[in-house]
Amino acid sequence: MDASAAEEEVGNMAENTDTMPGFYIGEHLPAPGGAVTSDLLAKAANDKYNMISVYVSNLSYQRKVEAIIVEAQKNGRAKVYVPGLEAEDVNMHPDENINSGKVIGVISSWIQLDSTDPIISSASRQVLHHEIGYAGFCGMMSLLVQGPSDCEQNLAAYYQAIVQGLSINAYLQISIMIPAYGPSLEPSQGGTEADSQGLEPIALYDELSSWDIWNGIRTATRYSPRISLALQIQYSIPNKHTQSRWFAEPVRYLILDSQAYVLNAKGFPVMTKHHQNLIQKFSRKSPLYLLANTRHAEYTPEPENPLDVDFPPLGSLAPKGARQASTTNRRRDDPQSYRTYLHHLLEDLPPPPPLDIFGAGYQDFLQSPLQPLADNLESMTYEVFEKDPVKYDQYEKAVKLALEDLKNQGIEDICVAVVGAGRGPLVTRCIRAATNASLDIQIFAIEKNPNAYVHLMKMNRDVWDGRVTLVKTDMRKWKPPSYIHILVSELLGSFADNELSPECLDGVQRVLHPTVGISIPQSYTAHYTPIMAPKLHGDLLSRAGSTPDVYEVPYVVMLTAIDFLSLDSDGQVNIEQAWEFKHPAEDLEHDGGFNDHNQRESFCIFPVPRRGVIHGIAGYFESVLYKNETSIVELSTRPDTIDAKSKDMISWFAIYFPLKTPMPVSDRAEVQVSFWRITDGRKVWYDWMVETFAFIPDPKTSLALMSTDSSAGVIPLNKRVLVATSEIHSSKKNGCLM
Numbered sequence: 001m002d003a004s005a006a007e008e009e010v011g012n013m014a015e016n017t018d019t020m021p022g023f024y025i026g027e028h029l030p031a032p033g034g035a036v037t038s039d040l041l042a043k044a045a046n047d048k049y050n051m052i053s054v055y056v057s058n059l060s061y062q063r064k065v066e067a068i069i070v071e072a073q074k075n076g077r078a079k080v081y082v083p084g085l086e087a088e089d090v091n092m093h094p095d096e097n098i099n100s101g102k103v104i105g106v107i108s109s110w111i112q113l114d115s116t117d118p119i120i121s122s123a124s125r126q127v128l129h130h131e132i133g134y135a136g137f138c139g140m141m142s143l144l145v146q147g148p149s150d151c152e153q154n155l156a157a158y159y160q161a162i163v164q165g166l167s168i169n170a171y172l173q174i175s176i177m178i179p180a181y182g183p184s185l186e187p188s189q190g191g192t193e194a195d196s197q198g199l200e201p202i203a204l205y206d207e208l209s210s211w212d213i214w215n216g217i218r219t220a221t222r223y224s225p226r227i228s229l230a231l232q233i234q235y236s237i238p239n240k241h242t243q244s245r246w247f248a249e250p251v252r253y254l255i256l257d258s259q260a261y262v263l264n265a266k267g268f269p270v271m272t273k274h275h276q277n278l279i280q281k282f283s284r285k286s287p288l289y290l291l292a293n294t295r296h297a298e299y300t301p302e303p304e305n306p307l308d309v310d311f312p313p314l315g316s317l318a319p320k321g322a323r324q325a326s327t328t329n330r331r332r333d334d335p336q337s338y339r340t341y342l343h344h345l346l347e348d349l350p351p352p353p354p355l356d357i358f359g360a361g362y363q364d365f366l367q368s369p370l371q372p373l374a375d376n377l378e379s380m381t382y383e384v385f386e387k388d389p390v391k392y393d394q395y396e397k398a399v400k401l402a403l404e405d406l407k408n409q410g411i412e413d414i415c416v417a418v419v420g421a422g423r424g425p426l427v428t429r430c431i432r433a434a435t436n437a438s439l440d441i442q443i444f445a446i447e448k449n450p451n452a453y454v455h456l457m458k459m460n461r462d463v464w465d466g467r468v469t470l471v472k473t474d475m476r477k478w479k480p481p482s483y484i485h486i487l488v489s490e491l492l493g494s495f496a497d498n499e500l501s502p503e504c505l506d507g508v509q510r511v512l513h514p515t516v517g518i519s520i521p522q523s524y525t526a527h528y529t530p531i532m533a534p535k536l537h538g539d540l541l542s543r544a545g546s547t548p549d550v551y552e553v554p555y556v557v558m559l560t561a562i563d564f565l566s567l568d569s570d571g572q573v574n575i576e577q578a579w580e581f582k583h584p585a586e587d588l589e590h591d592g593g594f595n596d597h598n599q600r601e602s603f604c605i606f607p608v609p610r611r612g613v614i615h616g617i618a619g620y621f622e623s624v625l626y627k628n629e630t631s632i633v634e635l636s637t638r639p640d641t642i643d644a645k646s647k648d649m650i651s652w653f654a655i656y657f658p659l660k661t662p663m664p665v666s667d668r669a670e671v672q673v674s675f676w677r678i679t680d681g682r683k684v685w686y687d688w689m690v691e692t693f694a695f696i697p698d699p700k701t702s703l704a705l706m707s708t709d710s711s712a713g714v715i716p717l718n719k720r721v722l723v724a725t726s727e728i729h730s731s732k733k734n735g736c737l738m
């Protein structure tokens with residue numbers, strides 16, 4: 001290919017979408033290659049890669065620096081000075097190829113920022129900073145840096161080098177390469193000392209060790225949005241809980257090592273079901289895929305079609321000889337075959353769930369909750385609610401059941417009122433339910449938003465044939481001509497009562513028929529669980545400088561980059577109920593004048609099996625719209641019950657109660673979350689706090705086994721200790737006006 005053709009090819013790379021719709025697949029060149037040239041980029045484009053990763057410096061620089069280190073060590077120097085890069089040391093020069101965004105810089109992988117030898121760590125830090133400076137100068141946008149090798153090294157030196165590196169260039173994104181299943185989990189060659197003595201090796205590392213290292217980097221860099229992860233996927237992959245942990249993190253790149261593949265019976269590289277599932281899960285985060293073709297010499301074909309077998313065991317090491325084949329089929333894993341396979345895999349991903357489509361662009365985006373009582377919503381907001389394919393069906397079912405029950409009791413002239421009718425979708429559903437129940441009902445639509453009221457008038461004229469009585473008022477002031485049999489409302493917020501449904505419905509309860517009156521919903525409950533949400537914490541941290549009370553607001557969020565910390569023994573999330581509201585309310589008469597009967601409090605203890613960091617609390621709701629002896633119609637936003645109660649409902653995102661200071665929790669810990677719903681007769685708000693507990697062996701209470709037998713010992717008993725207490729957060733300042 002001549003140079004001009006190559007240029008043209010480079011120019012066409014972004015348009016090469018017929019073969020790469022929406023996915024960015026790059027070639028991660030494993031060795032310090034030659035300079036970035038149009039030819040190299042053209043070859044990548046020709047091979048259907050959108051980008052390449054290239055080392056900033058080359059072997060010449062490595063040799064120079066290694067010689068300096070050896071010299072410093074030989075002379076017993078305390079300090080080492082590493083000169084900057086020279087023309088012959090670099091793989092790139094500033095030109096349009098570099099700032100096209102198609103080249104990702106890689107920091108020298110031979111440096112050891114975390115070395116316990118101060119000469120080596122110092123020299124490494126200097127190399128890192130020279131390379132960051134030069135890559136930034138060239139216009140590079142994104143750099144890959146190898147993560148620390150394991151927890152035994154000088155991690156602080158690594159963190160400090162990265163923090164300092166961030167300040168060298170204000171725009172560069174730095175992605176840390178970390179194996180999803182830590183390298184420290186691989187048995188060291190030749191076995192450990194414990195092995196040689198015939199002892200069981202002590203498990204220094206577990207599946208979260210790799211994440212621990214990343215957590216340290218993220219904490220040390222103060223959740224900088226310029227630090228992300230380049231997660232390395234190899235043959236051994238973590239179990240689904242550790243995958244969920246990584247999913248909560250800012251994974252910008254997935255580096256797929258060729259060892260992440262197995263060869264099928266025909267000799268082509270394919271992925272096991274577990275690897276496919278992992279790729280499918282992470283595709284929701286739209287990562288950039290980098291293929292590292294470090295093909296293995298002993299790589300031999302699989303005997304069966306690995307697409308159908310459960311292999312390798314999750315979270316296990318690659319079993320010795322696991323890839324040995326019983327056939328002697330020819331290998332067909334030329335470098336391109338890895339990309340082709342990934343391509344097919346990505347193109348065949350199943351369609352995303354409805355909430356992902358509906359909420360596209362809103363993932364992990366912090367929104368201030370609506371206050372439909374105090375504010376008047378706009379048409380666009382109503383339009384978004386009205387897109388829900390499930391909520392209105394559920395309401396229609398509930399209204400129909402309630403109407404039939406009233407009819408069976410011999411009630412005549414049934415009156416139904418939709419209170420807070422918005423643009424009228426529930427009115428339409430009530431009319432339809434009555435028609436389906438063969439009932440002629442009187443129907444009212446009450447709305448205090450004067451603008452939505454205009455739309456209700458239009459609906460009554462054009463759609464409802466004038467059969468609805470419209471009233472523009474606050475429902476709490478409404479005086480109907482007769483008792484209402486069914487009050488239909490949808491005033492629920494993401495935490496059930498946070499948009500003041502209880503206060504509004506209490507105010508209109510007097511219009512409800514005293515003996516047979518029905519409220520739809522009949523009840524609702526708020527639910528919560530502690531979560532890790534580094535993205536949300538990072539966002540709040542960046543706003544906290546200008547808005548100090550950012551942590552005193554419950555936010556509405558489509559939670560995706562989160563990890564549930566409290567799981568039961570089956571690995572299912574523990575979500576606890578905070579409180580319940582029922583309508584019509586029975587305790588109205590016990591009110592002390594300040595809306596006291598709507599105060600609530602809740603204290604729940606959550607077991608946390610695996611260590612992590614609590615950034616806040618996720619809140620959900622459930623509601624019984626209508627229940628009789630044989631049927632129940634419900635809504636739920638709880639991730640563990642939504643499918644059973646209102647599958648594919650999209651109207652509500654979760655609520656997120658942040659903590660100002662993230663709280664680390666250890667393995668097998670407990671977390672107590674406390675919540676208060678407080679009201680002073682003018683406003684309603686929440687207070688919340690978290691306490692963490694650990695269980696530590698207590699020699700005093702441990703049971704010494706009394707026996708003459710030499711095997712007698714001690715049964716260790718653990719005591720529960722309070723580790724940390726958060727401050728009490730309060731949304732009082734932003735509380736809802738009643």
Ligand SMILES: C[S@@+](CC[C@H](N)C(=O)[O-])C[C@H]1O[C@@H](n2cnc3c(N)ncnc32)[C@H](O)[C@@H]1O
Pocket residue numbers: 372373376377382385386419420421422423424425426446447448449452473474475476489490491492504
């Ligand atoms: C969440 S929207 C639901 C609208 C509509 N029912 C639907 O499902 O699409 C709640 C509506 O109740 C209205 N609303 C809230 N409090 C009210 C009150 N005290 N009196 C009358 N309308 C109220 C709001 O203006 C808003 O239109």
